[in-house]
Amino acid sequence: MIHGGAAYELIRRRGGRHRTIPTRRPRIHTVRAIPVDEGAERRIVPPATAADIEEADWLARAGAGDRDGSFTDLYRRYESRVYGLGIRLLGDRGLAEELVQETFLRLWRGAGGYRPERGSVRSYVFTIARRVAVTLWRRPSSRPIGPEGPEGPEPGADDRVEQIILSVAVRDAMDALTPEHREILALCVERDLSQAEAAAELGIPVGTVKSRTHHALRSLHDALAERGVLA
Numbered sequence: 001m002i003h004g005g006a007a008y009e010l011i012r013r014r015g016g017r018h019r020t021i022p023t024r025r026p027r028i029h030t031v032r033a034i035p036v037d038e039g040a041e042r043r044i045v046p047p048a049t050a051a052d053i054e055e056a057d058w059l060a061r062a063g064a065g066d067r068d069g070s071f072t073d074l075y076r077r078y079e080s081r082v083y084g085l086g087i088r089l090l091g092d093r094g095l096a097e098e099l100v101q102e103t104f105l106r107l108w109r110g111a112g113g114y115r116p117e118r119g120s121v122r123s124y125v126f127t128i129a130r131r132v133a134v135t136l137w138r139r140p141s142s143r144p145i146g147p148e149g150p151e152g153p154e155p156g157a158d159d160r161v162e163q164i165i166l167s168v169a170v171r172d173a174m175d176a177l178t179p180e181h182r183e184i185l186a187l188c189v190e191r192d193l194s195q196a197e198a199a200a201e202l203g204i205p206v207g208t209v210k211s212r213t214h215h216a217l218r219s220l221h222d223a224l225a226e227r228g229v230l231a
Contacts, residue, residue: 006189055121063112089133103129173223181216
């Protein structure tokens with residue numbers, strides 16, 4: 001089961017919009033809290049942080065021809081994180097190293113095409129990395145020869161790696177939330193407690209549970225969008 005899967009499904013079913021958790025069950029009332037894809041090209045982009053601005057500047061400089069200092073700074077910041085993603089997704093150090101190399105090669109080649117208004121550099125890097133991971137998984141030489149022999153992968157293997165990639169992204173998004181936000185989502189979404197029940201368990205007012213849940217779902221939506229999970 002995907003860590004945070006119920007919260008992810010809650011947002012996904014609403015087309016990327018999060019919804020409030022009701023004070024009473026089982027009826028769930030929804031609100032349009034975040035507009036998503038109202039136009040053909042419109043999407044949610046979280047507010048830029050100082051790191052986002054710095055990284056966008058690095059990539060812009062790399063795209064303009066500064067392939068030493070700026071690109072080296074990006075590599076140093078993300079190399080270990082992309083490698084860690086490769087280990088989780090591909091389960092092999094050699095493939096994880098290849099994932100790093102191919103990801104940064106594509107980033108190097110595509111630096112001039114990066115558009116900060118469409119998302120952060122972090123999102124751009126990990127979107128590339130996930131695409132490379134899928135490509136590596138689908139490559140026959142990357143897979144051990146199992147009972148099915150060398151003729152081809154086991155049926156459904158591609159679907160499984162897509163699911164693994166999604167699971168890692170959702171878990172990473174959940175881990176990016178504050179402890180309070182993770183806790184309230186675990187109670188109100190994963191355990192399906194009402195707001196009153198969650199308030200009693202936490203010893204806080206129902207109004208605080210309502211506000212905290214709203215902000216937690218908004219933060220989760222932004223974290224998922226940042227990781228390329230939501231369009």
